[in-house]
Amino acid sequence: MINYRLKGPVSQERQRIRVMAALRENRFPQAILIDGPGGIGKKALAMEIAKALQCTAEGERPCGNCFGCKMAADPGVTDNWLFPMESKEVQARSDDSVSAGSKAKTIQDIKREYIEQIVANPYRTDIFSAAGEISVNLIRTMTGSFAMKGDRVRVVIVAEADRMNDSAANAFLKTLEEVPPDTYFILTASSRDRLLQTIRSRCLALHLLTLSDAEVREETLRVLGPDADEDSVSADVIGLAEGSPGKALFYVDRAPALCRLASDFLVLSLRNEYSELFDRLEDASVAEVAEANGFLEVLSFLISDIMRKESGAPLRLPDTMAQLDMDAFPRIDATALEIALATVQETISRIASRRTSPTVCLQALAIKLFEGSK
Ligand SMILES: [Zn+2]
Structure with missing residues (x-):
């Protein structure tokens, strides 16, 4: 029997109990939206859920030690994240188009640095530049990478999802209408009202509370x-x-x-x-x-x-x-x-x-x- 035990502050236990029940009963939705004030740990919960979904241990999940858990916490796995970036960052070249030995920062390098900061301190509210946004190019790169997923479970965390621009939101909506098998999306947003209603209606809503x-x-x-x-x-x-x-x-x-x-x-x-x-x-x-x-x-x-x-x-x-x-x-x-x-x-x-x-x-x-x- 597989049991789920998500870690986090006591003040948010009720929200975690809902998630754990859905995981245990095998009815976890393909997309959820975690909303709540800035800096209260929405990304921390998203990472904890990503581990639980990718974990392959028997007994209690997330175990923290299996391949799935390690992948979920590895800043090098940049395809599993979407977050606001400045347009000059999005224009950086991709790993596979840079010749070996090149010193130029690729888009994967830039994303990895952001993810390292999130993993080190998921509460921080000033990681992403105010000028950044989630652009349609970032959505396309993500959907392009689905072909290489293989048969493992994959979780994409969309941090600050309320910062998608219009064309990105429309492209993302199409992705949500046909989510590939064994793929899950976890969106975080401090202002859910800024997200398209059609995106919101396709996500399970989880309202996270402030801490004591x-x-x-x-x-x-x-x-x-x-x-x-x-x-x-x-x-x-x-x-x-x-x-x-x-x-x-x-x-x-x-x-x-x-x-x-x-x-x-x-x-x-x-x-x-x-x-x-x-x-x-x-x-x-x-x-x-x-x-x-x-x-x-x-x-x-x-x-x-x-x-x-x-x-x-x-x-x-x-x-x-x-x-x-x-x-x-x-x-x-x-x-x-x-x-x-x-x-x-x-x-x-x-x-x-x-x-x-x-x-x-x-x-x-x-x-x-x-x-x-x-
Ligand atoms: Zn595990």
Whole structure:
């Protein structure tokens, strides 16, 4: 009797139980779509399922030792992955068209490097370039490789499937309409609504949940390794992570500076001390869109925390709030806080529109924030 035992965080056990039941009862669908917030381990679960499907051990699967399990975890098996790539990367030559001894990076080399990063830390949210997409050429290369599959079970993981462009999505839909025997597709996406409805309807939907704070801490420290400073995964980092180890890993190095800047921004803005505030902004590296919006996310967490403190709710940034001297400025009422939060959100959209430089937007926010309360 073959049993299935997929590993992963306790918070996601219910989703794994569904998968394990389908595997055990031999009714695993040919395509599944794992969706959920970024950095919570969708790719990690996809890899675990790929191993279980390819495993040939008697007894418990995945065994981790058989040929199928090893193939599923081998970054060299590049045909088993699809993910967003930049067009110049997709244009790199293929292994079989490069002469022996050539030093040029082939598309397989580039894919292998990406897969190595995923295997090393599947929670990371910044592996693929923002300019990348899943193009129709990548889909065609994949379907072309089906002919060489042989009779073993094959699992293709389509990571960040919501980044397929239109022609890729249509080509992929055709593949799903006639999946070759013993072939499975596991799609991951943080925004399932961006996928074609016709693709979604052909996949079993698996909605993955965020992790508990304790699990985020544990997973983050595990990824950081035995030499990591435990204090770096602070209460503020856990609060900012909102159940995502990927976000926690993003904030480990950034949280101290971002939280300090957010609290200085608030205090200096309330005191109308703009020249000092503008100097602080200049020193901090928030001149780029991504950095500025990352900072504004922290600032909105801090403003919501002032509201939570008033209502006695648990804080998201307890360390920063403990250091914020609330007596240094006049008491701000709930309405003013709501308006301030909306103003921060408006600034995020304004920066994203790229019509005005992030620095100018942040300076305008400093002046507008808590207008009427100061
Ligand atoms: Zn195995």
